[in-house]
Amino acid sequence: MQLALVIDPGKCTSCKQCEMACAYENEQTFNPAKSRIRIFDFHEEGRFVPYTCTQCDEAWCQSACPVNAITTDQASGVKLVHDNLCVGCKVCTIACPFGTINYNADTGKVIKCDLCGGDPACAKACPTDAITYADVEQSGFDKMKAWAAKTDSAAQS
Amino acid sequence: MAWTKTILRINLTTGEITKEPLNMEWAQQYLGQRGLATKYFTEETDPNVDPLSPENKLIFATGPLTGTCASTGGRYSVITKGPLTGAIACSNSGGYFGPELKFSGYDMVILEGKSPNPVYLSIFNDKVQLRDASHLWGKTVWETDGMIKAEVQDPLAHVATIGVSGEKGVLYSCIVNNMHRAAGRSGVGAVMGSKNLKAIVARGSNGVQVRDPQGFFAATDAGKKVLAENAVTGEGLPAFGTQVLMNVINESGAMPTRNARDTVFEGAHDISAEAMAEPRRSDGKANLSTNQGCFGCTIACGRVSTIDPTHFTLQGEDKERYKHASGGLEYEAAWALGSATGVNDLDALTYAQFLCNEHGLDPISLGSTIAAAMDLYEEGVINHNTTGGIELKFGNAEALVKVCELVGIAEGFGAELGMGSKRLCEKYGRPELSMTCKGQEFPAYDPRGIQGMGLTYATSNRGGCHLRSYTVSSEILGIPEKTDPLATEGKAGLVKAFQDATAAVDSAGICVFTTFAWTLEDIAPQVDTACEGGWSVDKLMEVGERVWNMERKYNMAAGIMGDQDTLPERVMKEASKAGPAKGLVSGLDKMLPEYYELRGWSQDGTPTGETLSRLGL
Numbered sequence: 200m201q202l203a204l205v206i207d208p209g210k211c212t213s214c215k216q217c218e219m220a221c222a223y224e225n226e227q228t229f230n231p232a233k234s235r236i237r238i239f240d241f242h243e244e245g246r247f248v249p250y251t252c253t254q255c256d257e258a259w260c261q262s263a264c265p266v267n268a269i270t271t272d273q274a275s276g277v278k279l280v281h282d283n284l285c286v287g288c289k290v291c292t293i294a295c296p297f298g299t300i301n302y303n304a305d306t307g308k309v310i311k312c313d314l315c316g317g318d319p320a321c322a323k324a325c326p327t328d329a330i331t332y333a334d335v336e337q338s339g340f341d342k343m344k345a346w347a348a349k350t351d352s353a354a355q356s
Numbered sequence: 357m358a359w360t361k362t363i364l365r366i367n368l369t370t371g372e373i374t375k376e377p378l379n380m381e382w383a384q385q386y387l388g389q390r391g392l393a394t395k396y397f398t399e400e401t402d403p404n405v406d407p408l409s410p411e412n413k414l415i416f417a418t419g420p421l422t423g424t425c426a427s428t429g430g431r432y433s434v435i436t437k438g439p440l441t442g443a444i445a446c447s448n449s450g451g452y453f454g455p456e457l458k459f460s461g462y463d464m465v466i467l468e469g470k471s472p473n474p475v476y477l478s479i480f481n482d483k484v485q486l487r488d489a490s491h492l493w494g495k496t497v498w499e500t501d502g503m504i505k506a507e508v509q510d511p512l513a514h515v516a517t518i519g520v521s522g523e524k525g526v527l528y529s530c531i532v533n534n535m536h537r538a539a540g541r542s543g544v545g546a547v548m549g550s551k552n553l554k555a556i557v558a559r560g561s562n563g564v565q566v567r568d569p570q571g572f573f574a575a576t577d578a579g580k581k582v583l584a585e586n587a588v589t590g591e592g593l594p595a596f597g598t599q600v601l602m603n604v605i606n607e608s609g610a611m612p613t614r615n616a617r618d619t620v621f622e623g624a625h626d627i628s629a630e631a632m633a634e635p636r637r638s639d640g641k642a643n644l645s646t647n648q649g650c651f652g653c654t655i656a657c658g659r660v661s662t663i664d665p666t667h668f669t670l671q672g673e674d675k676e677r678y679k680h681a682s683g684g685l686e687y688e689a690a691w692a693l694g695s696a697t698g699v700n701d702l703d704a705l706t707y708a709q710f711l712c713n714e715h716g717l718d719p720i721s722l723g724s725t726i727a728a729a730m731d732l733y734e735e736g737v738i739n740h741n742t743t744g745g746i747e748l749k750f751g752n753a754e755a756l757v758k759v760c761e762l763v764g765i766a767e768g769f770g771a772e773l774g775m776g777s778k779r780l781c782e783k784y785g786r787p788e789l790s791m792t793c794k795g796q797e798f799p800a801y802d803p804r805g806i807q808g809m810g811l812t813y814a815t816s817n818r819g820g821c822h823l824r825s826y827t828v829s830s831e832i833l834g835i836p837e838k839t840d841p842l843a844t845e846g847k848a849g850l851v852k853a854f855q856d857a858t859a860a861v862d863s864a865g866i867c868v869f870t871t872f873a874w875t876l877e878d879i880a881p882q883v884d885t886a887c888e889g890g891w892s893v894d895k896l897m898e899v900g901e902r903v904w905n906m907e908r909k910y911n912m913a914a915g916i917m918g919d920q921d922t923l924p925e926r927v928m929k930e931a932s933k934a935g936p937a938k939g940l941v942s943g944l945d946k947m948l949p950e951y952y953e954l955r956g957w958s959q960d961g962t963p964t965g966e967t968l969s970r971l972g973l
Contacts, residue, residue, distance in 0.1 A: 212594075212647060212649035212656035213648055214650070214654060214656060216425060216652060216654065219424070222563065223425070226563060228563025228565055229423055229424050229425060229564040229566075230459060230561065231455075231459070232459060232512075232559075232560065232561035233561065233563070242536075245645035245646045245660040245662070247646075305561075326427075326580065326584065
């Protein structure tokens with residue numbers, strides 16, 4: 200079973216615990232500026248949306264990398280950046296349609312979500328379950344269930 | 357650790373910017389934020405300084421837990437001498453600005469002097485600049501926030517700014533960060549304006565370190581679990597916000613209504629959390645859009661609201677900016693703008709709250725001052741001519757909204773209201789109609805119905821305030837244990853304990869709302885694993901008591917003596933007319949002598965030499 204980050208923006212309160220957990224996991228310091236996941240505040244609509252790499256099967260970043268510094272972990276599907284190979288050319292940051300791989304000026308390498316090796320710190324830190332780590336094939340289950348309840352005409356008669 | 361150990365000092369007169377090491381000896385005695393910044397302030401500033409003169413200083417301070425994963429670890433405070441009270445002012449805010457200041461590498465910023473021209477301070481890690489703000493002078497909080505982010509070309513920068521009210525010296529203008537969160541009380545915004553400082557923008561990419569990371573994660577995880585499992589912090593506050601109190605306090609007969617003429621508000625339900633959640637007829641949506649957490653907060657009590665599009669406040673031109681979701685009503689604001697003025701129109705109050713955020717006004721002092729003005733109007737002391745044609749009667753929502761707009765830009769009768777209720781009532785010869793303590797409007801708990809809050813207001817070092825010792829926790833909610841709100845017995849000890857514990861919490865970088873669930877037993881391990889120094893419960897309580905006495909000492913040096921530990925005549929002499937507190941007045945005189953004794957102060961309210969030396973003061 201492959202697992203993925205399942206994000207439900209409706210539950211997000213913009214507390215930034217995910218950003219801090221991510222930064223600490225990767226940089227050993229509380230520094231949201233270096234977080235791989237980021238919460239966007241659409242305050243005029245009253246919405247907060249966490250966003251990060253979704254680990255594309257056919258990844259633009261990987262295809263674009265001229266030195267093959269981005270590889271796929273077959274078991275988890277994660278796209279990994281190898282710092283020893285990355286030359287900091289930033290071509291992947293242009294190729295990625297989602298903006299979720301970014302350059303870190305402090306190291307001269309790119310950074311992206313690697314699911315923390317199978318135990319994502321952001322999901323563990325989220326106090327409202329807006330971010331969970333769940334079966335990638337069942338990520339729509341809760342939404343389906345909610346809509347199923349609304350479309351059951353028998354329940355409304 | 358946890359402290360960045362660096363202070364930024366800005367001389368606005370000369371433009372000189374210096375960095376200096378944090379005094380770590382003081383950090384061990386005062387921890388951070390409220391305590392440590394007040395120590396710097398009182399060491400450096402003459403108690404007799406005019407609050408709006410260049411000689412006053414203004415400090416933005418974070419705590420050691422600010423910018424960490426401790427729940428609610430995102431607070432900062434603004435410390436100065438307040439123009440509303442002439443006492444020490446210390447206003448605490450959440451949002452995301454405080455942590456950003458710390459990520460830039462600074463525990464606090466000390467601002468001195470007065471800039472010859474309007475400026476804003478830009479802090480991007482090591483790059484610290486004073487930049488021209490002449491084009492921002494006259495702009496609202498919301499306009500300034502957007503303009504500065506565009507100017508620094510960084511959407512992730514966080515801005516703390518004043519509105520026009522702060523520029524024009526409205527004595528309860530605040531400093532608003534992230535558009536909707538504020539260092540709200542005592543007029544800290546007016547001090548900022550008097551220095552020609554429009555805003556501070558911060559963006560940092562330095563991390564915050566803690567002393568014992570594994571221990572810190574264990575302690576903060578345990579703390580989060582306690583918050584999640586507590587009925588108030590885990591359910592009540594996220595769902596209803598502080599507005600959960602509106603019906604509860606009203607039913608307790610402790611709702612100061614119509615300038616404290618009454619203690620029960622018949623319209624309370626109309627402006628309560630329950631009303632905010634009800635779908636309205638016009639568009640089927642509720643006033644409450646969602647809740648929001650400040651940085652690091654796992655409670656998330658913040659309200660994001662929308663106004664009914666058909667409501668009168670949104671009709672007419674130039675209303676576009678109020679037609680979407682924005683920072684909504686907290687309990688204190690709903691009380692001040694609503695119960696205190698007798699207005700039960702939820703959307704009018706929400707609009708008034710938006711105005712407070714947009715213009716940088718403290719809704720507690722604003723609402724209470726309007727209530728006093730309504731009292732003067734109904735008594736015939738002021739009239740149409742005074743108000744510029746506004747029929748300022750209790751319950752008049754249109755009048756409320758109109759005067760809020762005027763105070764925001766300090767024009768017309770709004771400029772007079774901007775002085776606060778004490779000066780207003782004195783001007784018109786009716787000082788007894790001002791519901792203030794030491795010049796600051798007291799908040800949403802009537803001292804006749806919750807006796808401990810009377811002692812809280814009377815002895816608060818920053819004037820009338822609930823956030824210095826929130827005995828409502830014990831007297832109404834039963835936290836940590838239930839006491840009788842109508843009794844005076846035992847309240848002196850309760851107030852002292854709450855005051856000291858709160859001073860420690862305010863010095864740590866976390867939010868006082870955690871204390872609905874946390875005691876210092878939960879907090880001490882989080883501070884201790886973050887900071888060197890062996891931070892036990894006892895040490896935190898000692899810091900709290902030291903901070904309290906330091907503030908008291910400064911106020912007394914500024915001429916605010918024990919005779920000012922009092923309450924407005926109305927709550928001392930006019931009995932409650934209805935509800936559980938019917939027939940009661942505040943029993944302050946029964947509590948105060950015992951309080952002084954427990955504090956180790958003389959019977960005129962002066963800390964004894966013995967007390968001061970015990971605390972190292």
